[in-house]
Amino acid sequence: MSFCFSSINLWCSKNLVDLEYIVWEIMSSSKENIKYFDDPEEDDVQYVIINTCWFLSSSRDEAEKTIKYYDDLWKKIILTGCYVPVRDDDFLKTLNNLYRVFPIEQSETVSKKIFDFKEKKLQNYIENLERLNDTKKAFIWSWKNTRFPFNSPYGYEFVKISEWCDNRCSFCIIPKIRWNQTSRPIDDIIIEIKNLVNLWVKEIEIISQDTTRYGTDLYGEARLFELLEEIEKIDLDFRYRLFYLYPDILTLNHLKKLKNFKKFIPYFDLPVQHINTKILKRMWRFYDDKHIFALFDFIKYEFKDAFLHTNFIIWFPWEWELEFQDLLDFAKKYEFDSVSMFGYHDEVLASSSKLDKKVNDKIIQKRVDIMWKVLNKIYTKKEKQRKWKEFIGFIHNYDDKKVYVRCEYKAPELDELDKIPIQNIISGNIKIGEKVKYHI
Ligand code: SF4
Numbered sequence: 001m002s003f004c005f006s007s008i009n010l011w012c013s014k015n016l017v018d019l020e021y022i023v024w025e026i027m028s029s030s031k032e033n034i035k036y037f038d039d040p041e042e043d044d045v046q047y048v049i050i051n052t053c054w055f056l057s058s059s060r061d062e063a064e065k066t067i068k069y070y071d072d073l074w075k076k077i078i079l080t081g082c083y084v085p086v087r088d089d090d091f092l093k094t095l096n097n098l099y100r101v102f103p104i105e106q107s108e109t110v111s112k113k114i115f116d117f118k119e120k121k122l123q124n125y126i127e128n129l130e131r132l133n134d135t136k137k138a139f140i141w142s143w144k145n146t147r148f149p150f151n152s153p154y155g156y157e158f159v160k161i162s163e164w165c166d167n168r169c170s171f172c173i174i175p176k177i178r179w180n181q182t183s184r185p186i187d188d189i190i191i192e193i194k195n196l197v198n199l200w201v202k203e204i205e206i207i208s209q210d211t212t213r214y215g216t217d218l219y220g221e222a223r224l225f226e227l228l229e230e231i232e233k234i235d236l237d238f239r240y241r242l243f244y245l246y247p248d249i250l251t252l253n254h255l256k257k258l259k260n261f262k263k264f265i266p267y268f269d270l271p272v273q274h275i276n277t278k279i280l281k282r283m284w285r286f287y288d289d290k291h292i293f294a295l296f297d298f299i300k301y302e303f304k305d306a307f308l309h310t311n312f313i314i315w316f317p318w319e320w321e322l323e324f325q326d327l328l329d330f331a332k333k334y335e336f337d338s339v340s341m342f343g344y345h346d347e348v349l350a351s352s353s354k355l356d357k358k359v360n361d362k363i364i365q366k367r368v369d370i371m372w373k374v375l376n377k378i379y380t381k382k383e384k385q386r387k388w389k390e391f392i393g394f395i396h397n398y399d400d401k402k403v404y405v406r407c408e409y410k411a412p413e414l415d416e417l418d419k420i421p422i423q424n425i426i427s428g429n430i431k432i433g434e435k436v437k438y439h440i
Contacts (some may be wrong), residue, residue: 001117002033002034002035002046003027003031003033003034003035003046003047003114003115003300004035004037004044004045004046004047005034005035005037005045005046005047005048005049005078006034006036006037006038006039006042006045006047007019007022007023007040007049007050007051008040008049008050008066008070008137009046009048009050009051010052010053010059010062010063010066010081010165011053011055011059011062012050012053013158013207013243013413014057014160014163014207014208014209015050015052015053015081016150016158017080017136017141017147017158017159017160017207018051018080018081018107019051019150020103020147020148020149020150021107021141021146021147021148022049022051022080022107023036023049023147023148024145024147024148025107025108025109025110025145025341026110026111026114026372027148027218028146029111029115029121031111031115033121034282036148039251040075041073041439046074046075046076047076047077047078047099048070048075048077048078049078049079049080049172049232049338050063050066050067050070050077050078050079050080050081050084050290051080051081051255052066052067052079052080052081052082053081053082053083053086054081054082054083054086054173054177054344055082055172055173055174055369056342056347057345057347058345059226060086061145063081063083064083064088064091067091067095067098068081068095070097071095071096071098071440072095072099074097075097076097077094077095077097077098077099077100078099078100078101079098079100079101080100080101080102080103080104080107080115080142081104082104082112082177082178083179084102084103084104084109084129085103085129085177086177086349087101087126087129089126089127092126092128099114100113100114101125101126101129104139104178105139106223107139108141108145109241111353114209117253125335127359136273139163139182140160140162140163140182140183140184141160141184142184142188142192143175143188143189143192143195145176147197149196149199149201151412152196152199152200152201152433153309153432153433154394154396154406154412154432154433155200155201155202155203155394155433155434156201156202156203156204156205156394156412156436157196157199157201157203157205158205158207159189159192159193159196159204159205159206159207160184160207160208161183161184161189161206161207161208161211161214162181162182162183162208162209162210162211162213162214162215163178163181163182163208163209163229164178164179164180164181164209165178165180165181165209165210166180166181166210166213166217166285167209167210167213167246167284168282168351169273169283169285169354170282170283170284170350170351170355171273171283171313171316171344171347171350171351171352172349172350173347173349175211176349177290179219179290179403181208181210181213181217182207182217182218183210183214183217183218183223184218184228184419185215185218186215186223186230187230189227189231190234192286193231193238193240194234194236195233197234197237197238197274197277198236199235200212201238202237202238202239202394202435203238203240203241203265203365203394203412204231204238204239204240204241204387205240205241205243205411205412206240206241206242206243207243207244207300208243208244209244210241210244210246211224211242211244211245211246212224212244212246212248212249212250212254214227215227217295221267222249224254225257226258228258228261228264229305231263232261232262232263232264234263234415238263239263239264239265239408240263240264240265241265241267241269241411242264242267242269243269243411244269244271245268245269245270245271246270246271247272247287247291247292247295248273248287249348250270250295250296252294252295255295255298255299255302256302258303259302259336259386261305264299264407265408266303266305266306266307266409267306267307267409267410267411268299268303268306268307268308268309269309269310269411270292270295270308270309270310271310271311271340272292272311272312273311273312273313274312274313274316274319274323274327275287275292275326275327276289276319276323276326276327276437277289277290277338278318278323279316279319279323281317282316282317282352282355283316283352284316284351289326289330289434291357292330295311298412299416300334305409307337307338307355307409307410307411307415308334308335308336308337308338308340309336309337309339309340309411309415310339310340311339311340311341312327312331312339312340312341312342312371313341313342313343314327314341314342314344314364314367314371315343315344315359315363315364315367315368316352316369317343317344317352317355317356317358318355318357319344324367327343327358327371328370328371328374330345331371331374331375331378332374332378335381335382336375336378337376337379337415338379338411338414339375341368341371341372341375342368343361343365343368344358345361345362345364345366346358380417386440387440388438388439388440389439389440390426390438390439391407391408391418391437391438391439391440392406392407392408392434392435392436392437393405393406393407393410393418393435393436393438394406394408394433394434394435395428395430395431395432395433395436396432398416398417398422398430398432399430400422401422402421402422403418403419403420403421403422403424403425403430403436403438404417404418404419405418405420405438406418407439408435410438417437418440420438420439420440422437424439424440425437425438426438426439
């Protein structure tokens with residue numbers, strides 16, 4: 001019997017890394033006639049792995065909508081990801097084609113779960129599956145596991161250096177779903193990076209929930225910069241980008257070290273969420289506006305080509321006009337190159353849901369629109385300044401007239417591609433994943 005399958009990753013790149021390992025684990029099982037398809041809607045596809053998210057209620061809704069969509073297409077569903085520990089069993093009971101369900105920490109033996117499933121009734125198995133339990137250590141892959149590098153054709157790959165989080169931000173439920181931080185040993189990460197770069201990957205996207213705290217669980221102290229020193233020693237041609245540089249324990253000395261790192265791409269992803277110290281306290285974020293100003297002032301002054309990315313939560317409980325004005329002024333002062341933003345929304349499992357002084361989503365949207373206006377004005381001004389300038393980037397897609405290029409200082413899957421006429425390519429081959437020089 002053949003096993004023709006495909007997969008869908010919902011939301012974050014950390015989820016995607018898990019999926020890459022899962023797909024390879026299935027592909028490398030002893031089972032015969034296994035075939036992987038990129039498009040889950042292809043007729044020959046019998047099984048679809050759906051790797052879900054549950055960070056926000058909207059991502060839970062998206063998970064259930066996606067599951068229902070493929071159930072209606074009569075694809076056998078293999079369900080995993082963040083939805084599993086918080087799943088709605090009544091919803092799952094309505095499905096006709098739910099084939100297997102497994103929590104992410106059982107992924108190393110996924111092919112066994114799929115091919116040697118002993119449980120008589122799937123429903124009994126699901127009902128016995130563990131639910132929320134934030135005392136455990138998170139599961140994380142190692143270089144000994146092989147992955148199906150979906151993105152290497154585009155010249156980049158995500159490398160997860162630690163899983164989950166020891167912070168307890170009041171608006172976030174991640175530590176509840178996936179437990180405490182687990183860091184990978186430095187040498188384990190170095191081996192994986194070498195393996196990926198030997199697969200023609202030119203850019204390593206370093207991800208975790210809290211990159212600044214990498215190693216605290218394993219070494220008793222943060223060891224991010226020791227890890228970067230080892231990455232800098234790798235004698236291969238590649239660069240790396242850091243995501244989720246949680247700002248509270250980040251210092252000017254750390255930033256000074258980054259100046260000396262040759263492979264480091266000056267992309268600064270500091271998810272601040274807000275700038276007003278009173279609001280930060282209610283978010284259980286332990287830094288203040290002065291600390292953030294000092295970090296961004298240093299970055300702006302020392303890294304001329306710095307790309308600034310951050311995150312904002314709009315109208316968190318107790319955010320009055322003054323606090324919101326602080327955030328608007330902050331965005332204008334540092335002219336961020338890209339901001340991920342969402343209006344505050346009560347998540348039942350989040351501590352902030354117990355706060356008072358909240359407003360409804362419609363009113364929140366008004367402030368989100370005001371902030372978008374400010375940000376779009378900044379983006380438009382910056383786009384004008386890029387006109388006629390030359391850049392280096394990676395070809396993401398092309399046709400006979402135009403090329404979509406990811407500028408090397410922009411992040412994959414987060415920042416916009418440059419769409420340019422084919423004659424604007426100055427040097428390099430027009431091929432997906434190729435590094436080219438071009439002008440806007
Ligand atoms: S740092 Fe805060 S927001 Fe990020 S995953 Fe941890 S608890 Fe959630």
